[in-house]
Every structure is written in C-alpha cells, then in structure tokens.
Amino acid sequence: MSGIPKAFWNAPCTLRRSFTVKLLLGLCVGVSAAQSPVATTSLLHKQAPQFVRTDLENRKLDLSAYRGKVVLLDFWATWCASCELEMPRFVAWQTQYGPRGLQIIGISMDDDPALARRLYKKMKLNYPVAMGDEKLGQLYGGVLGLPLAFLIDSQGKVQAQFRGETDLNLIEERFKSLLRP
Amino acid sequence: MKTGLVVRSGIAMFIGFAFLSLSPQIRAQFGPAPAGSAFSIPEAQLLKPEALVQLLQTTSKDKPLLLQVGSHMLFAQAHIPGSEYAGPGSQPAGIEQLQNRVNSLPRKKLIVLYCGCCPWNRCPNLGPAFAKLRDMGFTNVKALYLANNFGADWADKGYPVEQGY
Numbered sequence A: 001m002s003g004i005p006k007a008f009w010n011a012p013c014t015l016r017r018s019f020t021v022k023l024l025l026g027l028c029v030g031v032s033a034a035q036s037p038v039a040t041t042s043l044l045h046k047q048a049p050q051f052v053r054t055d056l057e058n059r060k061l062d063l064s065a066y067r068g069k070v071v072l073l074d075f076w077a078t079w080c081a082s083c084e085l086e087m088p089r090f091v092a093w094q095t096q097y098g099p100r101g102l103q104i105i106g107i108s109m110d111d112d113p114a115l116a117r118r119l120y121k122k123m124k125l126n127y128p129v130a131m132g133d134e135k136l137g138q139l140y141g142g143v144l145g146l147p148l149a150f151l152i153d154s155q156g157k158v159q160a161q162f163r164g165e166t167d168l169n170l171i172e173e174r175f176k177s178l179l180r181p
Numbered sequence B: 001m002k003t004g005l006v007v008r009s010g011i012a013m014f015i016g017f018a019f020l021s022l023s024p025q026i027r028a029q030f031g032p033a034p035a036g037s038a039f040s041i042p043e044a045q046l047l048k049p050e051a052l053v054q055l056l057q058t059t060s061k062d063k064p065l066l067l068q069v070g071s072h073m074l075f076a077q078a079h080i081p082g083s084e085y086a087g088p089g090s091q092p093a094g095i096e097q098l099q100n101r102v103n104s105l106p107r108k109k110l111i112v113l114y115c116g117c118c119p120w121n122r123c124p125n126l127g128p129a130f131a132k133l134r135d136m137g138f139t140n141v142k143a144l145y146l147a148n149n150f151g152a153d154w155a156d157k158g159y160p161v162e163q164g165y
Helices: A006-010 A013-029 A081-100 A113-122 A134-139 A168-176 B002-021 B024-030 B049-058 B072-077 B092-102 B126-135
Strands: A052-054 A060-062 A070-076 A102-108 A129-131 A148-152 A158-163 B065-068 B111-114 B141-144
Touching (some): A052 A129, A070 A168, A081 A168, A102 A113, A113 A129, A134 B072, A148 A168, A158 A168, B092 B126, B111 B126, B126 B141
Parallel strands (some): A070 A102, A102 A129, B111 B141
Antiparallel strands (some): A148 A158
C-alpha cells in the first residue's frame, strides 16, 4: 500500500470511501470536479466591484486604475496553506505575462497585517497586495473560505471565479486567453 | 486469499497511479496533512453540517456551545447564528482566548468547534483548538466537518448564517 499517500489512510473511513469513489468516477470522466472553476452567479460577467486601498508598500491601490489590463484578483491569508503554495506561480506569472497585460493583485484576509507583511516579504511577491476586510469580502460575494480568485478582463468584467484549490494550469489557460498576443 | 491480495494490490496501484497523475495542487490538497491539522481529530468526534443543523433545531435544553476558532474576518462576514468567536486555534493568543472562554464550564459541556477557513486537511486551527479542549479535560467536544470551507459547505447549502461580530 506504499503507493497510497499516508493522508489517505489517516482520513476517516467514510471519507476514504467517498474519496475513492469520487476519484474513480473523476478518472472515468477525465477530470476531477475539484479542479473546475465554480462560476459565481452574482459576479460572473458583471463589473468587478471597485475598491481603493493602500497596499503593503503604502501605495494607492485602485482597482479601476487597472482597466485595460487583465487582473487576477487573489484573496489569500497566511493561515491558508494552499494560498502560499500558489504564490511562487503567481510571481512567475506576473514576470512572464505582465508585459502582455496581466496584473495580479493580492488581498490578504488576515486579521493581523503584520503576518501578511511577513509572508509578502518572504515570498517576494512582485505584485501589489492590500489588506482586505469583511466589507471588501462581502463586496465580492463573501470570502468564506480560501483560496479564492477572480479573473477580471480588460473591460473590468469578472470572467471567472476560482474557489478552493484549483488546478493552476487551468487558471493560466483562462487568463492567457484574455491577454494580448 | 491470494486472489484477494492481487485485487487489493491492483486497486492500490491504480489509486497510486491516479494520485500521481493529478496536478501538484490537487496532490497537495490530498497530500500529507500539516502537523496539528484537522486530520488529528478522531472521526467519532466529527459532526456533519446536517447533523449540527438537526442538533440545533432539536436541542431545547443545554444547547451546545458553538465556537468559531478561525479567522475573525471570516466570522464577521458570516457565522453560524449563536456561535461565538474564540480566536484562531493556530495562534497562541487564539488558544489562550479559547481557554479563557471555556475555563469555567463543566467538563461534560457539549462544545462544537468549527472553522471552515480552508479545505479540511489544510485547516491549521481546528486541530490545536480541539487538542486544547481535550487537554483541559473536556469530554464532549465535536468538530464541524466542513470539507472545503464555510462558504461551500455551510452558507452555499442554505444553512443559517448571520453577519457581524
């Protein structure tokens, strides 16, 4: 049984059964459902809610100033291990696709800004990050779990919402289709 | 006997192959849980959302104490009506806040902990909070099992929520 991750056996019995069934079904249809972006009914194809914040470098962060760019708005927090796993890829994307019009913006949902600053520096994030709050969360339909990201097109419309741990290749494909050639 | 072993080995190999073929992010999701994660909570102590809803509806006397032990920002956006914020279980200050809240309670008191900040195997808060209550001698502690997060497994399912502090 060495080919099976330890966490699988650590999971409750009912969860193991459920996971195994889902995995087999997922393979039958080709793609795991967990990888699919979940479209929000409230924001999809609507204008992304505007906000103005001060980022962690004390610069003004105005979402409307990025009109004309494709924005990946990423809600994260230091307690979200999955969010941290995504960050190196986001940094690489900003470098690679920034010249083609991609702008990643991070919103930390940490209660303590000091924790967010520490991770921001540790991960050497090359995109602006501002602190969020419950008002901003509610503006985006409620940030009731992380990771959570919104893909906003150059016209300021939400084109996709990625809830939970999502296949980053899928996110990359989605935003690449919106970028300049 | 031998056939059974072969079948089981085949299933194990199939699952192992399937696991390795998934993306790194999905592998991470099902990969080894961080120390102190919610995985450390015994299955018998888990409470499914529908069971909690039923419990809250049927319990007239001696209602359970519902404590959210995750992010305060998430709590302010939405939480289970009647629940209290008890500090992030992953932080020493949060554990102290939890301890102060329950210290005077009878050790048989039914306490339900929940978080829902992130996928169950990534939650850094529930495991330490549950362990703290166990160490304090509480014998009737449950953890609300939210597979993905509070939004997907509670709010989106239409279970009751309220906003505010």
